[in-house]
Amino acid sequence: xxxxxxPDAFRNEVIVTHRRYKLPIYITENGYGAHETxxxxxxxNDGGRxxxxxxxxxxxxxxxxxxxxxxxxxxxxxxxxxxxGAGFASRFGIVYVDxxxxxxxxxxxxDWFAELIRAQQPRRSRVTGPANGTIAx
Numbered sequence: 001x002x003x004x005x006x007p008d009a010f011r012n013e014v015i016v017t018h019r020r021y022k023l024p025i026y027i028t029e030n031g032y033g034a035h036e037t038x039x040x041x042x043x044x045n046d047g048g049r050x051x052x053x054x055x056x057x058x059x060x061x062x063x064x065x066x067x068x069x070x071x072x073x074x075x076x077x078x079x080x081x082x083x084x085g086a087g088f089a090s091r092f093g094i095v096y097v098d099x100x101x102x103x104x105x106x107x108x109x110x111d112w113f114a115e116l117i118r119a120q121q122p123r124r125s126r127v128t129g130p131a132n133g134t135i136a137x
Contacts, residue, residue, distance in 0.1 A: 007059035014027075027060065032052040033090040034046065034091060038098070075094065079104070081093065
């Protein structure tokens with residue numbers, strides 16, 4: 001869309017905000033807009049969005065490593081939607097919406113983001129046997 005992409009400025013602003021206010025931080029809207037259509041296979045390979053998310057989430061990890069108390073990161077957006085400044089031309093979702101039919105198609109970034117979330121989950125313990133009480137991670 002021609003918007004500036006600057007993950008270093010994002011990281012630095014998170015750090016500065018943490019130091020200034022000393023409160024938990026929630027990133028409530030961060031995303032990448034592009035003009036996208038379905039490809040011949042019926043999917044959307046949105047490599048630009050994946051690259052954007054990779055650099056911005058890495059910058060966020062760096063801010064946390066620097067001491068910023070980040071409690072949440074919310075991607076903009078799950079679904080393509082109407083944007084006041086761009087109408088339906090620019091798409092921000094990780095799920096493509098075919099507006100005439102309302103059919104939803106997960107984009108490549110959907111799978112990428114799901115894997116990122118899975119990788120961040122703490123390992124859950126499970127009881128392996130009620131008799132011995134052992135727990136495996």
